[in-house]
Amino acid sequence: MGMLDHIWLGIVTVFTVDPVFSVAGYPVSMTIIMVFLGLIFGIIVGAAPGIGGPVAMAISLPILISIFGFTPSALLPVLGFLVGIMKGSTVGGAVPAILFNTPGTPDSLMTTLDGYPLTKKGQPGKALRVAHFASVSGDTFSDIVLITGAPFLAIIVERFLDFPEKAALIILSLAFVSAVVGSNVWKGLLAALLGLFMAYVGTGEDGHPRLSMGYDNMANGFPLISAVLGVLILGEVFKSLEDMWREMRETSTITKVEVKGDNKLNLSDIRRILPYIGISASIGTIVGALPGIGNTLAATLGYATGRKIHKGSPAFGEGAIEGIAATEAANSAVAGANLIPVLSLGIPGNISAVFILLATESIGGFVPGPQVFRLIPDQINQEMVYAFGLFTAMIFANALNWTIGGIFMRWMGIMIRIPKQRLLPIVLLLTLTAIYVQQTSMFAVYVAIAFGFLGYLMRKLNLSVLAFVIAFILANNLEEFMRQAFAVTGADPWFLFASPVSISLIVFSIVVVVFFARNQKDLS
Amino acid sequence: MQKAPWTVGLAIFFVAGSLFTLFVWIPIDIETGVIETFRRRVTIGDAMAPTVMAAAILVVSIVMGILAVIRPEPSTSKVKEGLDKQSFVFLARLIVAVSVSLALMVYLGPLVVDMVNAFGGEIGSYRQLRATYPYKLIGYVVGGFTLIYGIISIVENRFSANGALVSIIAVIVITILYDVPFDNLLLPPNGSG
Numbered sequence A: 001m002g003m004l005d006h007i008w009l010g011i012v013t014v015f016t017v018d019p020v021f022s023v024a025g026y027p028v029s030m031t032i033i034m035v036f037l038g039l040i041f042g043i044i045v046g047a048a049p050g051i052g053g054p055v056a057m058a059i060s061l062p063i064l065i066s067i068f069g070f071t072p073s074a075l076l077p078v079l080g081f082l083v084g085i086m087k088g089s090t091v092g093g094a095v096p097a098i099l100f101n102t103p104g105t106p107d108s109l110m111t112t113l114d115g116y117p118l119t120k121k122g123q124p125g126k127a128l129r130v131a132h133f134a135s136v137s138g139d140t141f142s143d144i145v146l147i148t149g150a151p152f153l154a155i156i157v158e159r160f161l162d163f164p165e166k167a168a169l170i171i172l173s174l175a176f177v178s179a180v181v182g183s184n185v186w187k188g189l190l191a192a193l194l195g196l197f198m199a200y201v202g203t204g205e206d207g208h209p210r211l212s213m214g215y216d217n218m219a220n221g222f223p224l225i226s227a228v229l230g231v232l233i234l235g236e237v238f239k240s241l242e243d244m245w246r247e248m249r250e251t252s253t254i255t256k257v258e259v260k261g262d263n264k265l266n267l268s269d270i271r272r273i274l275p276y277i278g279i280s281a282s283i284g285t286i287v288g289a290l291p292g293i294g295n296t297l298a299a300t301l302g303y304a305t306g307r308k309i310h311k312g313s314p315a316f317g318e319g320a321i322e323g324i325a326a327t328e329a330a331n332s333a334v335a336g337a338n339l340i341p342v343l344s345l346g347i348p349g350n351i352s353a354v355f356i357l358l359a360t361e362s363i364g365g366f367v368p369g370p371q372v373f374r375l376i377p378d379q380i381n382q383e384m385v386y387a388f389g390l391f392t393a394m395i396f397a398n399a400l401n402w403t404i405g406g407i408f409m410r411w412m413g414i415m416i417r418i419p420k421q422r423l424l425p426i427v428l429l430l431t432l433t434a435i436y437v438q439q440t441s442m443f444a445v446y447v448a449i450a451f452g453f454l455g456y457l458m459r460k461l462n463l464s465v466l467a468f469v470i471a472f473i474l475a476n477n478l479e480e481f482m483r484q485a486f487a488v489t490g491a492d493p494w495f496l497f498a499s500p501v502s503i504s505l506i507v508f509s510i511v512v513v514v515f516f517a518r519n520q521k522d523l524s
Numbered sequence B: 001m002q003k004a005p006w007t008v009g010l011a012i013f014f015v016a017g018s019l020f021t022l023f024v025w026i027p028i029d030i031e032t033g034v035i036e037t038f039r040r041r042v043t044i045g046d047a048m049a050p051t052v053m054a055a056a057i058l059v060v061s062i063v064m065g066i067l068a069v070i071r072p073e074p075s076t077s078k079v080k081e082g083l084d085k086q087s088f089v090f091l092a093r094l095i096v097a098v099s100v101s102l103a104l105m106v107y108l109g110p111l112v113v114d115m116v117n118a119f120g121g122e123i124g125s126y127r128q129l130r131a132t133y134p135y136k137l138i139g140y141v142v143g144g145f146t147l148i149y150g151i152i153s154i155v156e157n158r159f160s161a162n163g164a165l166v167s168i169i170a171v172i173v174i175t176i177l178y179d180v181p182f183d184n185l186l187l188p189p190n191g192s193g
Helices: A003-016 A032-047 A053-069 A072-092 A096-098 A106-121 A124-160 A165-181 A183-198 A214-221 A222-249 A267-289 A295-309 A319-337 A338-346 A351-363 A382-416 A418-437 A440-458 A464-488 A499-516 B004-030 B047-071 B085-120 B135-156 B159-178
Strands: A019-023 A026-029 B035-038 B043-046
Touching: A003 A026, A003 A032, A003 A072, A019 A032, A019 B135, A026 A032, A026 A183, A026 B043, A032 A096, A032 A382, A053 A072, A053 A222, A053 A351, A053 A418, A053 A440, A072 A124, A072 A319, A072 A351, A096 A106, A096 A124, A096 A214, A096 A319, A096 A382, A096 A440, A096 B047, A106 A124, A106 A295, A106 A319, A124 A267, A124 A319, A124 A338, A124 A382, A165 A183, A165 A338, A165 A464, A165 A499, A183 A464, A183 A499, A183 B004, A183 B047, A214 B035, A222 A418, A222 A440, A222 A464, A222 B085, A222 B135, A267 A295, A267 A319, A267 A338, A338 A351, A338 B035, A351 A464, A418 B135, A418 B159, A440 A464, A440 B085, A464 B043, A464 B047, B004 B047, B085 B135, B135 B159
Parallel strands: none
Antiparallel strands: A019 A026, B035 B043
């Protein structure tokens, strides 16, 4: 079976398997419904204060798995919903930034610079339409790069990398993430090493679970979902609660805006913003494909580049639609490209990819990595079918975003009225409940809370939580590749330097750390 | 020079922790060595990965600590680092709220069942009743309410009727969300043990 056969099977699986009802004789599949629901949910949570895509994914995952079960047929509906959230939340995030000068997430900060001035001029509708158009354009561009690039990258990786090179590649990825996230390379490395070490507790090949201190609960190590959600979600909730406690209460007031003037997105506007969208989408895609660097840097670079090339009035920062377009195209273009490392290399480079990986690990039947795109003579590679199914779901989500996303987005202004200090404790209970229903163990809840406090402390001490989580997830793969590499090289202790490719990857890891240690900059 | 003390403290903590791990924890809690030989076959043992990580943490912590002393980051940095007195006060309150809530969640249901039995109800043990209304929800609803309302009250620095109403509604909605549509989902603590 060739690549085209797998692409076609992926498309057919998304649109025809598990039809729920028919519209004019055409079946509407469960995956299609889940993508739609995920997108709407994503837009809502993106516009809500204090909740973003990651929190929504964390809460949804156990419910989705409970609904669809642990069979491979659950994969595409669950992944479709998560993809919908991912795309919806990037669009929804612009709403509070434009209407209320309140960036819901750090990457929306730049959107406030021109979005809110436009709102004050009485043109919130135009600002929202520009943000939507730019965001979906950037996202679509990024998806095209993902869909065309990831399979080829995976094929190259699979052809040229054996166990020693795969181990070296994970080391390079961790070195890169540690170096670029946060203000201090050494702290980044410390966070990654801590993540690796904690993942080795309770695991191993021997009958005695290592470092488990005799506790039966620890015999299988820290539950992955508890550790990841604890550090990423609960840590952030605890930190945000403290920030609000310090401020006592948010003092921001809802500004009444009188809508006046041109609020449509005209053809002339599109012509004005297209060059900015093109440049920012490219920046966002490149940034998104690199592990560890996120939306915020993409938005900042996109805005800064746009400001450099912008001439005329209004200037950037005074309500220029080009400013909104440059920011939104850049931070949305990160979304699709984010999945390039996880699908082609099996390395999650960011939080969205972490949740995609958690979903596939929980359900089974699909392990993201280069083997996904391996062609097997006269056989169907089911994993490749799922991968192209995922791409189809992403394209469908984009189509929905183009058509109805903007309408839902413009309704979401109401979400800002929800007080964040009341929403976050609810998110906390939801997350703990989600962890419990998936693991059915109070131990998993206690671990999540403990990791939550660890995540809180890491944030207070500027230790990168992303480096920690990515290292925690990759730890067992790294150890397994090391064991295999050691075995296939005949117990050669220098197996990491066994080939020019692995030598290059290790040398590059060292260069990355040294370079960023000498030129410390906050890229987070 | 605001940043140095916390970074140095962090370095000292991890140096001590990694030394303890290398020389005490790993030797007593891992049964295979760094390298294992079995029937002339040499393999990597379970101790290899934790040993390499602990050693790397030791080296990175020493470098980080030395750099923090000889090249401290300027105090003009925008990023505030470390915990102050306020942080500890908040953490203490948060830990109390979370602990009380979880204790209620886990123990209230069995306690209520024991009390009903003590007053002659003879309804059986909690284990037998953990799929039965209202016993199966008592712990979750009361514990969940305490968690949400407790934290809202901490952050707002007051106990408000409005906050209580929001908490009750939230717990009821979450309970309905998980309990009503899914027979196979068990709310805390009903799936444990």
